[in-house]
Amino acid sequence: SHGQSLQQELAVALTPDNREHRQKIKEFLQSSDLFLPKYDLPLSSERELALHRLRAVCAMGALSVKDFRDNPQRIFAAHEEVGLCDGSLATKMTVQFNLFGGTVLRLGTEKHFGEGESFLRDIDSAGACGCFALTELGFGNNAVQMQTTAELDERTDEWVIHTPTTVAKKYWITNGACHSQWAVIFARMLVRGQDHGVHAFLCRIRDGAVGQPGQPLPEVGIEDMGHKMGCNGVDNGILSFHRLRVPRTALLDAFTQVDARGTVRSTIKKPRDRFLKVADQLLSGRVCIASMSLTATKCALLIAIRYSLTRLAVGSSGQSDTPIFDYQLQQKALLPLLARTYCLGFAHNYVKEELAKQMTGRAENADIVKLCCVIKPLISWNCENTATVCRERCGGQGYLSCNKLGHIIGFSHAAITAEGDNRVLMQKVAKELLARGSVDVPQVRAGADLTSLDTLLALLKARYATHQNALMGKLMVLQPSEVFETWMKRESDLVQATSEAYGEVFVLEQALATLAGKLASAQAKEVVFKIAALYA
Numbered sequence: 001s002h003g004q005s006l007q008q009e010l011a012v013a014l015t016p017d018n019r020e021h022r023q024k025i026k027e028f029l030q031s032s033d034l035f036l037p038k039y040d041l042p043l044s045s046e047r048e049l050a051l052h053r054l055r056a057v058c059a060m061g062a063l064s065v066k067d068f069r070d071n072p073q074r075i076f077a078a079h080e081e082v083g084l085c086d087g088s089l090a091t092k093m094t095v096q097f098n099l100f101g102g103t104v105l106r107l108g109t110e111k112h113f114g115e116g117e118s119f120l121r122d123i124d125s126a127g128a129c130g131c132f133a134l135t136e137l138g139f140g141n142n143a144v145q146m147q148t149t150a151e152l153d154e155r156t157d158e159w160v161i162h163t164p165t166t167v168a169k170k171y172w173i174t175n176g177a178c179h180s181q182w183a184v185i186f187a188r189m190l191v192r193g194q195d196h197g198v199h200a201f202l203c204r205i206r207d208g209a210v211g212q213p214g215q216p217l218p219e220v221g222i223e224d225m226g227h228k229m230g231c232n233g234v235d236n237g238i239l240s241f242h243r244l245r246v247p248r249t250a251l252l253d254a255f256t257q258v259d260a261r262g263t264v265r266s267t268i269k270k271p272r273d274r275f276l277k278v279a280d281q282l283l284s285g286r287v288c289i290a291s292m293s294l295t296a297t298k299c300a301l302l303i304a305i306r307y308s309l310t311r312l313a314v315g316s317s318g319q320s321d322t323p324i325f326d327y328q329l330q331q332k333a334l335l336p337l338l339a340r341t342y343c344l345g346f347a348h349n350y351v352k353e354e355l356a357k358q359m360t361g362r363a364e365n366a367d368i369v370k371l372c373c374v375i376k377p378l379i380s381w382n383c384e385n386t387a388t389v390c391r392e393r394c395g396g397q398g399y400l401s402c403n404k405l406g407h408i409i410g411f412s413h414a415a416i417t418a419e420g421d422n423r424v425l426m427q428k429v430a431k432e433l434l435a436r437g438s439v440d441v442p443q444v445r446a447g448a449d450l451t452s453l454d455t456l457l458a459l460l461k462a463r464y465a466t467h468q469n470a471l472m473g474k475l476m477v478l479q480p481s482e483v484f485e486t487w488m489k490r491e492s493d494l495v496q497a498t499s500e501a502y503g504e505v506f507v508l509e510q511a512l513a514t515l516a517g518k519l520a521s522a523q524a525k526e527v528v529f530k531i532a533a534l535y536a
Contacts, residue, residue, distance in 0.1 A: 006524055006527070013518050013524070018073055024060075035053060046233045054092050083292035083293070087296065091418075092175060094289065096175065097123070099132035099184075100182070104123065104130075104202060108202065125211075127210040128210060131183045132281075135172055137238075138168065143198070147165055152192075170240070171225075176236065183202075185239075197274045198274065201250045205239065230407065231410060248260065256274060286425070287375070289376055290375050291348070293382075293383040296411055297383040300386050300405055304393055305325065310323065334389070343531065344375075346507075346513070377422035378503050387409045391405040453508075460501070461505050464498070467501050471491065474486060
């Protein structure tokens with residue numbers, strides 16, 4: 001029917017890639033009772049359920065760490081579809097495949113992949129469960145200054161990994177409290193007393209065989225972070241190392257090699273640049289979190305709008321015969337969020353496509369760092385706001401756990417903080433934007449047509465340019481020693497406003513690109529035009 005063809009066209013515009021594979025994942029999730037929501041579970045049971053779900057998703061072939069070589073979009077698609085089901089499952093999955101597996105793949109060499117890439121297959125099955133030990137208690141947003149050390153002992157041809165202080169403990173390590181046999185440990189690499197900067201090491205932290213966590217190694221301290229406000233299927237742990245000895249070959253050495261004589265060779269000269277290279281997987285991590293959050297947002301809107309269309313309340317006759325979605329109150333609460341989520345979806349598609357091209361070596365995009373750092377905050381903030389409004393507009397029913405909105409709110413807060421606090425990421429976006437210098441402010445004439453998308457885009461660009469130029473003006477008159485004080489303590493609002501304004505321009509531009517190039521029917525174009533206008 002005509003309605004179905006419109007629905008299909010909009011669905012393809014929202015999720016254009018890997019559509020057959022997405023459908024297989026959806027059908028698999030629907031086919032098994034394992035994925036039915038379960039409530040009021042003990043903490044240990046919730047964690048085991050998330051692990052069983054992860055292994056089931058792995059067994060059906062939802063994604064492979066090797067997809068990063070030729071089809072990263074397949075990994076992002078799996079995050080979007082699994083995000084419909086369970087935030088804890090999606091979180092464990094993103095650490096297993098992106099942060100842990102993706103880092104092994106990108107920074108490791110053949111010796112790390114196992115014979116015939118057997119270790120990569122064990123990652124794909126979650127038989128070799130891993131974690132990503134980067135964040136330290138005292139260095140959450142300043143990881144380049146971390147204190148964990150990996151010192152080469154040339155006598156035994158081993159690295160000695162050590163946690164020297166309490167603030168050097170690895171914090172919030174997903175999969176760390178219960179399930180990981182392996183960790184990618186980030187540490188300062190010390191060779192003959194010289195600090196070569198932060199590098200990554202592939203290490204055993206438990207003694208279990210494939211598929212069995214086993215017991216922590218004697219030199220590895222593991223503390224359980226306990227119950228959280230959401231995502232309690234995720235076993236977050238605190239890791240510390242007490243002179244843990246690992247082979248010299250544990251260094252993930254695609255870019256930096258150390259031989260048995262202690263000779264260090266690196267294709268990256270500066271220690272800080274080496275850190276940026278080894279932490280590169282955080283870019284795709286932000287895209288994975290945005291993927292999960294976007295689907296959770298769609299889920300919240302679906303629940304609230306369906307409920308609003310069927311919940312009858314008082315109508316003009318005084319009878320309870322009117323769906324609450326007929327009320328302006330309900331429409332004005334939910335429809336702008338629907339429009340915003342569509343437009344963020346279009347923008348996210350562009351970021352995924354550009355990052356996938358860069359990861360597979362097909363193209364470079366000078367803006368990719370900015371785009372990955374702006375899309376995660378915009379989507380996760382929208383997830384939290386949408387889920388909260390949806391909960392409120394569903395009244396008491398929205399407060400029941402079985403209606404999922406509370407779980408989505410809890411998950412959204414994890415997304416806001418994970419893999420870069422949103423506000424800190426927005427500072428990074430603003431810093432990257434400074435390279436542009438001052439930008440031209442578009443002129444919008446008085447009386448311009450405010451129903452025109454071109455006018456609305458010009459207004460958003462004018463707001464961004466005004467903020468950017470104001471920020472440049474504040475910084476240009478400063479001595480270098482004064483910049484930190486101004487940036488961090490005086491102009492924080494302007495820094496944040498500049499990044500957000502840049503992000504809003506980008507999102508509307510991608511909605512317009514979708515309108516111009518990815519829709520065939522007049523009906524679909526009309527719907528997306530209205531969505532973009534409501535967003536703007």
